[in-house]
Amino acid sequence: MSETGRHADVPEETLPSERETAHVSVEKAENPFADPGLPPHEHRIQDIDERAAKRSERVVALQFLVSMLATVAFIASYVAVPVDKIVYIWPIGHISALNFALGLSLGVALFCIGAGAVHWARTLMSDVEVADERHPIEAEPEVKAKVMEDFAQGAKESGFGRRKLVRNTLFGALAMVPLSGVVLLRDLGPLPGTKLRTTGWKRGVRLVNQSTNLPLRPEDIAVGSLTFAKPEGLEDDAEDFNVQIAKDALMIVRIKPEDIKDKQELSWSYDGIVAYSKICTHVGCPISLYEQQTHHVLCPCHQSTFDLSDGGRVIFGPAGHALPQLHIMVKDGFLEAASGFEEPVGPSFWERG
Amino acid sequence: MSNETSATTTRRGKAPRGERVADWADGRLGIYSLAKANMRKIFPDHWSFMLGEVALYSFIIIILTGVYLTLFFHPSMAEVVYHGSYVPMHGIRMTQAFESTLAISFDVRGGLLIRQIHHWAALVFLAAMMVHMMRVFFTGAFRKPREVNWLFGFLLFVLGMFTGFTGYSLPDDLLSGTGVRFIEGVILAMPLVGSYLQMFIFGGEFPGHDIIPRFFTVHVLLLPGIMLGLLVAHLILVFYHKHTQFPGAGKTNNNVVGMPLLPVYMAKAGGFFFLVFGVISVIAAVASINPVWAIGPYRPDQVSTGAQPDWYMGFAEGLVRVMPGWEWNFWGHTVNFGVLIPILVFPLVLVAIAVYPFVESWIRGDKREHHILDRPRNVPTRTGFGVAWLVAYFVMLIGGGNDLWATHFHLSINSITWFVRIAFFVGPVLAFIATKRICMGLQRRDRDKVLHGRESGIIKRLPHGEFIEVHEPLDQEQLHVLTQHEQPTPIELGPEVDENGVERKVSRTQKLRAKLSKSYYGEDSVIPKPTVEEYKEITSGHGHH
Helix, strand or coil, X not given: CCCCCCCCCCCHHHCCCCCCCHHHHHHHHHCCCCCCCCCCCCCCHHXXXXXXXXXXXXXXXXXHHHHHHHHHHHHHHHHHCCCCCEEEECCXXXXXXXXXXHHHHHHHHHHHHHHHHHHHHHHCCCCCCEEEECCCCCCCHHHHHHHXXXXXXXXXXXXXXXXXXXXXXXXXXXXXXXXXXXXXXXXXXXXCCCCCCCCCCCCCCEEEEXXXXXXXXXXXXXXXXXXXXXXXXXXXXXXXXXXXXXXXXXXXXXXXXXXXXXXXXXXXXXXXXEEEECECCCCCCECCEEECCCCEEECCCCCCEEECCCCCEEEECXXXXXXXXXXXXXXXXXXXXXXXXXXXXXXXXXXXX | CHHHHHHHHCCCCCCCHHHHHHHHHHHHHCHHXXXXXXXXXXXXXXXXXXXXXXXXXXXXXXXXXXXXXXXXXXXXXXXXXXXXXCHHHCCXXXXXXXXXXXXXXXXXXXXXXXXXXXXXXXXXXHHHHHHHHHHHHHCCCCCCXXXXXXXXXXXXXXXHXXXXXXXXXXXXXXXXXXXXXXXXXXXXXXXXXXXXXXXXXXXXXXCCCCHHXXXXXXXXXHXXXXXXXXXXXXXXXXXXXXXXXXXXXXXXXXXXXXXXXXXXXXXXXXXXXXXXXXHHHHHHHHCCCCCHHHHCECCCCCCCCCCCCCHHHHHHHHHXXXXXXXXXXXXXXXECHHHXXXXXXXXXXHHHHHCHHHHHXXXXXXXXXXXXXXXXXXXXXXXXXXXXXXXXXXHHHHHHCHHHHHHHHCXXXXXXXXXXXXXXXXXXXXXXXXHHHXXXXXXXXXXXXXXXXXXXXXXXXXXXXXXXXXXXXCCXXXXXXXXXXXXXXXXXXXXXXXCCCCECCCCHHHHHHHHHHHHHHXXXXXXXCCCHHHHHHHHCCCCCC
């Protein structure tokens, strides 16, 4: 059972925070939910005790003083701490001493200004709440009428509505002039042409190990390993290296021929060695995680998962189509491409087909 | 004439220096009229009003530190071999953009600090904008006359995301380069124009040599320029409309209660700028952010695991990660729905919250100005919608970090992805229902408090042994706060057939509006607030239980 209302036999003073409501009690009798109006201002200790106000003043000044000292500390650390000094600071670890000293002193210098200002505002400035009137945003009807009248007169004087030839040719000219700007954007870049379809791979190009820069032999590829390759002749310091490697990067794995499920994949492989584009068909991240047991590869960006033993088929994730496979063969003991990629590598695009 | 007035104000015949300067400025800029209207302008106080300030101040911090960074950063994709002071990178090929970022971090004294303040402030900026937006949303501060300012704020949030993205792409490190590659894939997925756009934006094939300088211009000039304009407009409107306030004693729709701009608000707000700057500086001193030296320069054929965008892009990232890989091929063309749908849903979700003020005012048909904030519980449908939106947003943040969830909590990435796929649709619905019910519960509690007082925690034993808890009646301010809100009645469509038996045409939109109106203001969303009569009936009833 819950008790309702005020209880006569509980002394008033035992109830927590009974507010002073004497000045509104008349209105309250009429409508208990009425707005009681602004509460009376309650004095802070600083308002009535000059000693407390002095204390506050000292606290504020102290904070500004600390800020000054912190700025001195900032300048001192800028001059004194070497830029390459590393220190151990618990619990952060090994960090740049200069960065730590500068950041901490700057932080203290700034924070103390802020803390001082806020403390000043809260304890020493007047805290009397003031009410300001609002005025409707909408203009008075007379103002609106005046504006409409002015506009009508201006429009009439311009002859905008009457002289249709002037108006229409102006619209035409204004509509056409931005075309110049659009045309100027044309040289932002070349047209796509066949750029998205071609790679550096063609018949006879050797597969070069990315890490050793040596042409790959079949015996270099062990079962369970993942090897990254680039076409022979593409050097790291080439001007367009990044553009080329963004399309040409290969990953090579060796799968037991009997484990290869896809017929075409088997015929494009050499002794279980298969070469796939490393560029994910989703949005072009380089795929780099290989699961030896299942021959699945996973793109670390968006987790598209492909089955390299089954034609690079997508088995999970947001990629829309299989990884392109490169047809490889062996000549003079080295792995090389038997043809270029039969389909564009990387993310799909409208003209891909 | 001004000589005369200043002569009368001071005894020595010459005004003090400050006044003379102000006079000079007033004669040319009219500052006195401006100051008259604004110097003692009243600002209401509430902790939640400071969220927008955090956003404002972090934006200023970003501009200050950003200007400093441009003095040292080379937005160039020309390749160099590194021989700088960071030994582990010696001999590695990188672009000048990356090299100069290393120089800022290791050779410029304080450069690392400013870089880290810049990046941390960007994260805080976006977070503060988001939370500020939620405050405005849940309290209904977006209602007339503030709808346009809501849109300005929304645009600032969206532009902030893209400024952030172009910014963290500039160092051309392995992580951000991966993000740029992602953008390339997104552009390519656009039907018809994708490959052309890609060539134009990148100045050729990915990555080319143009994207970093172009991003630089967008990041330091184009977007911040627009944002600065929007920000000024946003603040002018805040001044012009005067700030909203929560209901309370003496607070009405026709006044604004608080402290004057000069001195209190200026000291508090000005001081708060230094507090925010100070805290971000300390964060930048102790917590490293985007350590590009540990990540390495970008190469299109390399990637690291756990690749994550900055948090505000995580929502878009999540959409892209969990979307099934649907792809259509027809007549020699490919439509990559796996990428296309996420990048269409991304703006749609954002626009849903942007247009909300207009939808709500249409449903309610309310043309009045509102300056008293709603308590979220009193508008359960709006609150429910807001929470549902947030749930969709955060579910997608989980999706955006699905690999980290998988590795940190030892979960299967496939099941996380499936969870996100389902939760994106189911979560918001459940959240909406739950929020609405909680709001109704809180409304009931308010009603109870008004009529029966609040629980005082005092247990009393009656003479016959029964224990009761004493309820303390609320004071008038609390009664006012709990009962001041409006409870509009839902729109009635009226009978379908009028008194003459003629069928009345009710358009579909009218029907929809009536339905929505019912969901907002119908009996399922409103606990009738206590009337004065009910209150008097109960409070006069001493002795009865």
